[in-house]
Amino acid sequence: MDCSGCCALIASGICFLIFLARFIHLVRLGNPKDLSQKSGDTKKAVKYSFTEAMMPKNKESAYLHLPTYIAGILYHIGTFVTLISFVSFIVISFTKISIPYSVSLIVAIILAPAVISGISILIKRIFSKELSLLSGPDDYISNIVTTLAQLLTAIFLLLPEAGDIYFIVMTLFFLWLPFGKTRHLMYFFFARYHLGYFYGWRGTW
Amino acid sequence: MEGNMVTIDNTKRDKAIDLLRSESDSKLVTHLNACVRCGLCADSCMYYLAMKEPKYIPSVKVNMVSSIYRKYCTFEGKIAPALVNAKKLDEEMAAEMVDLLFGACTMCGRCVKHCSIGVDIPFLVKKGREMLATMDLVPETLQSTVDAAVNTGNNMGIPTEEFVDTIKWMEEELTDEMQDERARIPLDEQDKELFYTLNPREPKFFPLSISAMAKIFYAANAEWTLSSKYYDVTNYGYFNANTKEATIIAENLYNEVHRLHGKRLILGECGHGSRANRWEGPNYLKKKYDFDTVTVVELIAEYIRSGKIxxxxxxxxxxxxxxxxxxxxxxxxxxxxxxxxxxxxxxxxxxxxxxxxxxxxxxxxxxxxxxxxxxxxxxxxxxxxxxxxxxxxxxxxxxxxxxxxxxxxxxxxxxxxxxxxxxxxxxxxxxxxxxxx
Missing domain, CATH: 3.40.50 (Rossmann fold)
Incomplete structure (x- = not known):
């Protein structure tokens, strides 16, 4: 592994440790200590929060904004593929295994709509009056860094000579991930948990 | 208070910021870090739908609170605030918070259910209100309602004599209507099964709703009482987010249930009053209630199911x-x-x-x-x-x-x-x- 690869590996390690520390912290803090008499089933509601409550038919943010919702789903799939790809590249770099071209092509094809979605979400943020008022540098940086990470992953899969630029972008991506709004990568799951817990406690879900 | 400047005492400002450092559980830190400002909550908020101004989007309100959190409570907010939308809690910010958190959010929670992440927006709005309450920036009109409840026992400041007169009048009407001396509106009676509560608007403006409920109690042959002093189900301390005042109001009711040895606290028809007593009350008082707390809707449903009415x-x-x-x-x-x-x-x-x-x-x-x-x-x-x-x-x-x-x-x-x-x-x-x- 060359210098840029080492930098990306170190950055991913820092990113992982920060998220791990935050994860442990959140788990230690635990559930709200609610002294009111519970009315519903919190476990069932937490499950509902992660499943049915996420279905487009149950969320105005999805069914009233289907193109944005679909773009968001594709974009997030792309991000997970990007993360998995990075781990795969690192693991493979310590072995003599190489990724078959057909696999690289399939992953790159999966990433293509994610990159397009990322760009379209960025354009919407720039040109929508509402979104531009809401937005700050974090919103643009988070989008650009993530979209670039997806794009460079796709390029690196097809053109191994793009390794240096790929690892530089991934270094930036991992260094930004815990500090930008991209940190919702972890907080999303806790937020859904708390939502289910709250509604479950009160018997709403 | 829209457009008005406010003055902030620095000591109080620091106390307000400290509220964001609370680590009693993981809920606050989670929601402060979860919003991605996608703006898709806009169409779930009646303020935005009615006025179509970007400032009413729920995530704008969330971002006010979370940007202060980032500024004072995070590493990245301290070293590179501009990059991560971290903002100072200054007079301008406080004035905007008053306008949007008090004046443009009913904390109805509709946006939460539809949020793409699941951010508890009213929870953060309430945290912002708590910060404003700490800095003495609650709108005067709302504060006077809370003051009335703290000082007189009910949010409309109805004198006890006036309340008792109204109840006696309603009782006479009920007895006449039912042609039965047992059709009563008991006041301050001890050891009754049900301790009933009212919204002070009832004795003041809608006394017929008191006699309607009294009629239901009569039909169900219920043992019940009202208190002449602490009958107010409301707790505007929940809305002004002054926990100390909310606790005083909740405690007055709790103590009165004990004084009259009520076995079940029946929450009259009031949404926030029910919430403040049923769900928030035990947390204000930091103890589990040793009596049942039931809304009047649940009680009537119980009467129907059991055939009591x-x-x-x-x-x-x-x-x-x-x-x-x-x-x-x-x-x-x-x-x-x-x-x-x-x-x-x-x-x-x-x-x-x-x-x-x-x-x-x-x-x-x-x-x-x-x-x-x-x-x-x-x-x-x-x-x-x-x-x-x-x-x-x-x-x-x-x-x-x-x-x-x-x-x-x-x-x-x-x-x-x-x-x-x-x-x-x-x-x-x-x-x-x-x-x-």
Whole structure:
């Protein structure tokens, strides 16, 4: 592994440790200590929060904004593929295994709509009056860094000579991930948990 | 307070910021870090829908609180605030917070259910209100309502003598109507099964809703009492977010239940009052209640199921619709219970669209009715509810919340809906089959 690869590996390690520390912290803090008499089933509601409550038919943010919702789903799939790809590249770099071209092509094809979605979400943020008022540098940086990470992953899969630029972008991506709004990568799951817990406690879900 | 500057005492500002460092559990830190500012919550908020101004988008309100958190409580916010949307809590920010967190959010929670992440937006709005309360920046109108409750025992400052007179008058009417001396409205009686509470608007403006509930108690042969001092179910301390004052109000009621040895605290028809006592009360007092706390909707449902009261729905022949109070339905889990009671009491029920957990707030929640400086805004956002009601074709709107009754009555007048607004106890009392022989 060359210098840029080492930098990306170190950055991913820092990113992982920060998220791990935050994860442990959140788990230690635990559930709200609610002294009111519970009315519903919190476990069932937490499950509902992660499943049915996420279905487009149950969320105005999805069914009233289907193109944005679909773009968001594709974009997030792309991000997970990007993360998995990075781990795969690192693991493979310590072995003599190489990724078959057909696999690289399939992953790159999966990433293509994610990159397009990322760009379209960025354009919407720039040109929508509402979104531009809401937005700050974090919103643009988070989008650009993530979209670039997806794009460079796709390029690196097809053109191994793009390794240096790929690892530089991934270094930036991992260094930004815990500090930008991209940190919702972890907080999303806790937020859904708390939502289910709250509604479950009160018997709403 | 829109556009007005405020003055902040630095010591109080630091205390306000400390509220964001609270680590009693993982909920606050989670929600402070979860919003991605996608803006998709806009279409779930009646303020944005009614006024179409970006500042009313719920995530703008979230971002006010979380940007302060980032500025003072995170590493990245301290070293590179501009990059991560971290902002100072200064006079300008505080004035904007007052305007948007008090004046443009009823904390109805509709946005939460539809948020793509699941951020508890009203929870953060309330945290922002707590910060403002710490800096003595609660709108005066709302604060005076809380002061009245703390100083007199009820939020309208009704003197005890006046309250007792009203109750005695209602009792005489009830006894006459039922032609039975056992038809009473007991005051300050000890060791009764039920300790009943009221919204002070009832003795002040809607005494018939007291006699409606008294009639139900009479039909159910219930042992109950009212307190002449602490009968107020409301707790505007929940809305001004001054935990100390909210605790005093909740504790007054708790102690009064104990003084009269009540076995069950029955929460009168008030959405936020039910929430403040049923869900928040034990947390304010930091102890589990040693008596049952039940809303009047649940109690009536219990009476119907057990056969303690009999209803004849043909006595209510109009077309009815239900307005779901946010604090009882979305934030209280009573959607089905309300429908069970109403369907037993009326013949024709037409639902609004949307209804239940997705229902729109009436526009008077979150303390909005107490803040006259935002009256125009309150009536403007209420058009969404007015349109919902008009589309049902109903002649009567039923809602188990006196706060909602007030707002709906004003909407009825403003938008010329020509409907009647009633509480659940009134509609149930009208359907009662009473055999007092």
């Amino acid at each position: 009999t209803l004849d729905k043909t006595l209510n022949k109009e077309i009815y619709t239900i307005h779901d109070p946010c604090n009882l339905v979305r934030n209280g889990g009573l959607m089905d219970e309300i429908r069970f009671v109403v369907k037993n009491a009326v013949e024709n029920l037409v639902e609004m669209n949307p209804y239940g957990k997705d229902n729109f707030c009436c526009g008077g929640g979150g303390g909005a009715l107490a803040m006259s400086e935002y009256n125009d805004r309150r009536l403007k956002i209420g058009k969404i509810k007015a349109d919902q009601i008009a589309k049902t074709g109903a002649k009567v709107v039923i809602t188990p919340c006196h706060n909602c009754v007030d707002q709906l009555t004003q909407l009825n007048h403003t938008y010329k809906l020509g409907v009647k607004i009633v509480t659940i106890s009134e509609i149930v009392a009208d359907a009662l089959v009473i055999n007092n022989k």
